[in-house]
Amino acid sequence: MSILYLVLPLALVIVGAAVVAFSWAARRGQFDDLETPALRMLHDDDDRAGTSRPAPPTGDSTP
Amino acid sequence: MGTSTSPSALAHVGAVRVEQVACSHCGLPVPEGFLEQGSATQFCCAGCRTAFAILRDHGLDQYYAFADRRTSPVRATGRTYEEFDHEAFSTLYVTRTAEGLARVELFLEGVHCASCVWLVERVPLLLPGVARAELNIARSLAAIEWDDGSVKLSAVARALESLGYPPHPYLGVRRDEVRRREDRTAIQRIGVAGAIAVNVMLAAIAMYAGWLSNGMESQYEQFFRWVSLGLTIPAIVFPGRVFFAGAWAALRTRALHLDLPIAIALSAGVVRGTINTITDSGPVYFDGVTVLIFLLLVGRYLQQRGQRAATDASELLYSLTPQGARVVDEAGAVRELPAAALLPGMILDVRAGDTIAADGVVTEGRSAVNLSLLTGESRPVTVEPGAAVWAGTLNISAPVRVRIDRAGEESRVAKLLRQVEESTRRRAPVVVLANRMAGWFVAVVLVLAVITYLVGARHDPSAALDNAIALLVVTCPCALAMATPLAVTVATGRAARRGLFIKGGDAIEALSRPGILLLDKTGTITEARVSLVRWDGPEWVKPLVLALEQESTHPLADGFRRAFAEFVPAPAVESSTHVTGGGIVGRVDGHDVVVGSPSFVSSRARVDTAATDAHAPDDSLSPVWVAVDGALVARAFLGDPVRADAKASIQALRAAGWSVRILSGDAPSVVRAVGRALGLTPEECQGGATPEEKLRVVESFKGTHRVVMVGDGVNDAAAIAAATVGIGVHGGAEASLATADIFLTTPGLAPLVELMQGAERTMRVIRRNIAFSLAYNVVGAWLAIAGLINPVAAAIMMPLSSLTVVLGSWYGSTFERTPISPNAAAPATAAAVASAS
Numbered sequence: 012m013s014i015l016y017l018v019l020p021l022a023l024v025i026v027g028a029a030v031v032a033f034s035w036a037a038r039r040g041q042f043d044d045l046e047t048p049a050l051r052m053l054h055d056d057d058d059r060a061g062t063s064r065p066a067p068p069t070g071d072s073t074p
Numbered sequence: 075m076g077t078s079t080s081p082s083a084l085a086h087v088g089a090v091r092v093e094q095v096a097c098s099h100c101g102l103p104v105p106e107g108f109l110e111q112g113s114a115t116q117f118c119c120a121g122c123r124t125a126f127a128i129l130r131d132h133g134l135d136q137y138y139a140f141a142d143r144r145t146s147p148v149r150a151t152g153r154t155y156e157e158f159d160h161e162a163f164s165t166l167y168v169t170r171t172a173e174g175l176a177r178v179e180l181f182l183e184g185v186h187c188a189s190c191v192w193l194v195e196r197v198p199l200l201l202p203g204v205a206r207a208e209l210n211i212a213r214s215l216a217a218i219e220w221d222d223g224s225v226k227l228s229a230v231a232r233a234l235e236s237l238g239y240p241p242h243p244y245l246g247v248r249r250d251e252v253r254r255r256e257d258r259t260a261i262q263r264i265g266v267a268g269a270i271a272v273n274v275m276l277a278a279i280a281m282y283a284g285w286l287s288n289g290m291e292s293q294y295e296q297f298f299r300w301v302s303l304g305l306t307i308p309a310i311v312f313p314g315r316v317f318f319a320g321a322w323a324a325l326r327t328r329a330l331h332l333d334l335p336i337a338i339a340l341s342a343g344v345v346r347g348t349i350n351t352i353t354d355s356g357p358v359y360f361d362g363v364t365v366l367i368f369l370l371l372v373g374r375y376l377q378q379r380g381q382r383a384a385t386d387a388s389e390l391l392y393s394l395t396p397q398g399a400r401v402v403d404e405a406g407a408v409r410e411l412p413a414a415a416l417l418p419g420m421i422l423d424v425r426a427g428d429t430i431a432a433d434g435v436v437t438e439g440r441s442a443v444n445l446s447l448l449t450g451e452s453r454p455v456t457v458e459p460g461a462a463v464w465a466g467t468l469n470i471s472a473p474v475r476v477r478i479d480r481a482g483e484e485s486r487v488a489k490l491l492r493q494v495e496e497s498t499r500r501r502a503p504v505v506v507l508a509n510r511m512a513g514w515f516v517a518v519v520l521v522l523a524v525i526t527y528l529v530g531a532r533h534d535p536s537a538a539l540d541n542a543i544a545l546l547v548v549t550c551p552c553a554l555a556m557a558t559p560l561a562v563t564v565a566t567g568r569a570a571r572r573g574l575f576i577k578g579g580d581a582i583e584a585l586s587r588p589g590i591l592l593l594d595k596t597g598t599i600t601e602a603r604v605s606l607v608r609w610d611g612p613e614w615v616k617p618l619v620l621a622l623e624q625e626s627t628h629p630l631a632d633g634f635r636r637a638f639a640e641f642v643p644a645p646a647v648e649s650s651t652h653v654t655g656g657g658i659v660g661r662v663d664g665h666d667v668v669v670g671s672p673s674f675v676s677s678r679a680r681v682d683t684a685a686t687d688a689h690a691p692d693d694s695l696s697p698v699w700v701a702v703d704g705a706l707v708a709r710a711f712l713g714d715p716v717r718a719d720a721k722a723s724i725q726a727l728r729a730a731g732w733s734v735r736i737l738s739g740d741a742p743s744v745v746r747a748v749g750r751a752l753g754l755t756p757e758e759c760q761g762g763a764t765p766e767e768k769l770r771v772v773e774s775f776k777g778t779h780r781v782v783m784v785g786d787g788v789n790d791a792a793a794i795a796a797a798t799v800g801i802g803v804h805g806g807a808e809a810s811l812a813t814a815d816i817f818l819t820t821p822g823l824a825p826l827v828e829l830m831q832g833a834e835r836t837m838r839v840i841r842r843n844i845a846f847s848l849a850y851n852v853v854g855a856w857l858a859i860a861g862l863i864n865p866v867a868a869a870i871m872m873p874l875s876s877l878t879v880v881l882g883s884w885y886g887s888t889f890e891r892t893p894i895s896p897n898a899a900a901p902a903t904a905a906a907v908a909s910a911s
Contacts, residue, residue: 012294019301026269033265037258046212050188051195053140 099126100147100238121148124236134196140189148184148238154410155231158243162415167243168227175205176222179250180241182234185214193237200233201225215244243412264371267313270305271364277302278361292354299351302360310344314367335516336370338523339546346539357536359543362868373877399431400424402475416481424469424476432465432481439474443467511844519549519855526859537861545858548868549851557843557879565836565888572889573820574829581815584799585833588731589780591826592772592793593724595738595745595761597786598803599752599823600714604630606637607695607715611708615700617641619710621662622650622669630696633712657698668701675699681706695747716751723823724752730830737771737783737793739763768793784826801826832889839886843879850875 036042094103098115099122109116117123125148129137137143157163168178182194190209194216197207203225208217216239218230234241244250277298284290310318317340320333343359350358400423401411408423416422416432424430426441440458457463463476465485523542530538566576576582593599609616621644623631638644650660657670659678668678675681679701695713699706724734736759738745745761763771768783769792775781776798783790783797794800794814802814803821818825854871857863863871 012291015294015297019297023273023301023305026273030266030269033269034262037261037265040254040258042261043254043257044210044212047191047208047210050191050211053188054192054195 097122097147099123101143102147119147121236121238124148125238128200128236129193132196132199134193134199137189137193140187140192143187143189148236155228155235155241157410157412157415158227158231160411160415162417163227163243163412166412171219173205175219176227177217177219178227179244180216180218180231180234181244182209182214182216182239182241184239185209185211187211190239194234194239197230197233197237201230204230216241260371260375263313263316264368264375267309267364267368267371270309270313271361271368274302274305274309274361274364277305278358281358296351296354299354299358302358303348303351306344306347306360306364309364309367310340313371314340314363317367317370335519335546335549336366338520339543340366342539342543342546346536346543350536357540362543373880400428413482416478418478418481420478420481422476422478423473425473426469428469430463430465430467430469430476432476432478433485434463434476434478434480436461436463437475437477439472441472441474442470515549515851519546522855522859530861541858541861544863544868545855548854548858548863548871557847557883558840560880560883561836561839561843561886561888564883564886565832565839568889569829569832572825572828573818574825574832574889575817575819576829577815577817581799582833582836584780585782585830586837587780587834588830589733589782589798590775591727591732591734592737592775592781592783592797593734593823594783594785594790595736595740595748596714598784599720599736599748600716604633604712605715606633606710607713608711609637609708611700611710615702615708617644618662618665618667618702619669619700619708620644621647622658622660622667630698630712634710665702666704669698672697672699675701675706679704679706716748717822719822719824721752723827724754726827727830732782732830733779734758736760737763737768739765739768765790765792769796772796801829828889835886836888839883839888842886843882846882847875847879850878 095109095116096102097104097118099117102118104116104118108118115126117126129135164176168176171177184190185194188211191211194209195207197218198204201220203223204218204220206217206219209215210217216234218227220227220230231241281290281295281298284295317333317336321337324334340363343363347358347360347363399411399413399416400408401416402408402421402423413431421437422431422434430443436457436459438459440456443455443457443463457474463469463474465481523545526545527538527542530541562582565582569576616638619634620638620641623634624644624647645663648661650658650662652658653670653674656674657668659666659668659670661667668675676699681701695711698710698712700708700710728734734754736745736749736754738759738761740761742759742761745759746756749756749759760771768790772781772783772793773796776796780798782799782801783793784801784803785794786803794802799816800814801816801818803818816829818829854863854868854875858868
């Protein structure tokens with residue numbers, strides 16, 4: 012069981028690293044807006060200007 | 075919903091409404107006049123057409139694939155936004171990024187869903203030179219980063235508007251910075267406290283497991299204890315410091331604050347745990363202590379977030395108020411500048427009807443200025459070159475030029491508004507009551523804790539300490555303290571989205587029980603404009619009357635012009651004479667026409683005796699007779715019509731127990747007539763009241779009752795300020811906005827009913843919250859004294875009680891819930907913009 016003397020401090024070092032990383036992220040403002048990114052993931056990424064889609068905008072296309 | 079643009083549907087439009095045609099951009103029905111035969115796309119307004127064209131031209135048709143799109147037409151204001159390019163605007167709102175780009179935060183009207191985010195964030199595709207546009211949907215704030223060498227901010231603003239999101243400079247930028255720092259610190263504290271709590275918990279579980287089985291080797295137990303102690307110290311020093319700071323402040327001000335019992339519980343746990351660690355005996359409380367810190371911090375953070383979300387809505391209204399002024403430059407040209415850019419020495423061009431934007435001295439022109447905002451004086455004051463004028467006062471009759479002496483924060487009105495702002499931080503008596511209760515509560519709990527420890531210490535000191543600590547923790551009166559502010563905050567936020575802006579919690583309390591309700595007439599009960607209420611006469615007379623009234627400056631002429639708009643262009647007037655106090659005599663279209671008061675017309679034309687009952691259908695209307703070629707042919711009755719919802723609203727309020735009275739400056743007979751139409755007795759209708767008289771009436775009732783004064787500003791400002799609760803209604807002057815406790819942006823009296831009902835329901839939620847948290851604490855205290863819960867269970871129970879109050883406030887029925895949409899403030903904006911331009 013004396014392995015505890017090695018493992019526990021090691022675990023604490025890892026926790027410390029996680030805490031430091033979290034603080035850094037918070038200070039950089041990563042948690043400032045928690046709502047919009049959830050909507051942003053819905054957007055497609057092919058946003059090159061001029062790539063016009065032929066699909067005409069007609070709501071739901073029931074003839 | 076589908077757009078029905080098939081030819082068959084279009085063929086029926088106009089003849090029979092088979093189906094509404096939906097706008098291709100926003101989906102609202104297209105007005106018939108806008109329908110284009112055979113076109114595949116239909117639009118409800120020019121704004122939507124522009125937005126659609128922009129999207130199509132840039133290959134952004136994908137916007138139409140989003141299930142939830144905007145469902146309001148695009149409102150185009152046609153502004154140039156040139157003031158956005160001014161250096162004063164830059165110093166106020168624009169910051170620099172690390173890459174050397176300019177960055178600004180703009181508040182956008184009309185943002186509400188995922189498609190808005192997508193659209194706004196595509197602005198860089200529309201405008202080369204814009205590097206980034208990011209929208210925070212919760213607050214409708216768009217962060218724009220652009221290269222100010224290649225594109226102007228005004229162009230970005232115009233692009234945003236053409237997409238349907240008119241931008242406004244966001245005034246809370248500086249406060250936002252502070253708030254952001256606070257938020258980031260809070261989140262860091264939570265993160266650190268959480269990580270520590272979890273790890274101490276792991277050590278604690280190991281130790282508990284050891285006690286439950288055949289015991290742990292003491293060297294390992296000792297190791298776990300020291301590790302827990304080592305972890306707890308940073309938790310107390312960094313995240314836990316908040317509570318000790320609060321407790322220390324409470325001790326210094328000799329007030330019993332909520333942080334005090336928390337700090338005592340934490341210290342007791344840590345000290346006892348440390349002693350046990352050093353002496354290698356008994357339990358350590360580190361797990362309970364660290365978990366308590368973590369849970370308390372989370373609870374506080376959530377509470378703060380909830381309160382902010384609620385106050386944001388009403389604060390954004392200030393971002394919507396017009397912030398521009400007209401300045402004469404060296405060349406003599408007039409330019410629009412942001413109000414923030416005004417400097418002493420500049421010359422302002424103030425048109426009639428404009429609000430003066432800064433304190434200064436008149437250099438050109440003579441006019442009458444309304445000083446009511448500053449002095450409460452409702453009678454206009456005549457100004458001429460050399461006279462001093464102040465920001466916020468209304469220029470009434472003629473254009474003037476003003477040299478600025480003091481602008482912005484220095485002006486008298488800014489100081490006044492700061493006072494108003496401070497007075498809005500007043501706390502409802504019930505809030506004070508809850509805090510007083512909390513004070514007693516803390517005292518009782520501390521005494522109980524000491525007794526619990528002393529009584530139990532004779533048998534088992536550590537168990538006694540356990541119980542005392544559990545008692546201190548479980549009875550933490552967080553719930554009690556949060557009950558009122560949270561309920562009030564949620565209610566005001568919800569009310570703000572309904573167009574009811576409540577500035578302080580005490581107003582809610584005062585409105586929750588009926589009292590005396592004083593209503594101003596003009597503009598509050600009535601629409602504050604002259605309309606043709608009744609017309610007894612043939613159609614062919616109307617164009618003749620319009621022709622004569624076209625050029626008249628008399629207030630009644632306005633009513634005719636609006637009512638007969640269909641007859642424009644009116645027939646030519648060959649000659650006309652205005653007789654002051656009588657009417658107009660003229661020759662129109664080959665006829666001799668006389669329009670005027672009954673006596674004036676009677677003296678100039680034959681009047682049948684049958685028609686001589688010159689009485690109007692009711693006293694609030696002014697009769698106007700029309701004679702053509704010497705014979706009376708028509709009688710018109712003009713007046714200020716009562717709002718459609720007035721009668722039902724007043725009946726509802728009286729049914730709820732309010733004593734409703736009219737208090738107006740208009741002629742007593744008119745006021746009585748309006749009152750009669752609304753079912754009020756003559757005693758309940760007071761007319762001819764000067765502003766001073768109104769103030770006196772409010773004061774006289776105030777001795778014995780709660781008085782609510784409702785008015786539209788200028789002549790009511792003093793009375794509104796003096797009343798228990800002052801309410802400024804839609805379209806009112808800034809004076810009422812400044813002095814009122816509540817400001818309604820929805821026209822009519824129906825919002826008043828909603829306000830009273832909402833206030834009553836809010837108080838019910840508050841009382842429920844207080845009762846619940848007291849009951850919870852009594853039960854918890856009893857369990858702790860009896861030794862039935864240990865500190866850890868107490869630490870878990872305590873934040874749960876706060877959580878129930880949070881949920882109770884959030885889900886309690888106060889005001890009707892409406893989805894977050896800045897459009898709630900749009901009517902006010904429109905009015906504000908209209909009054910400014």
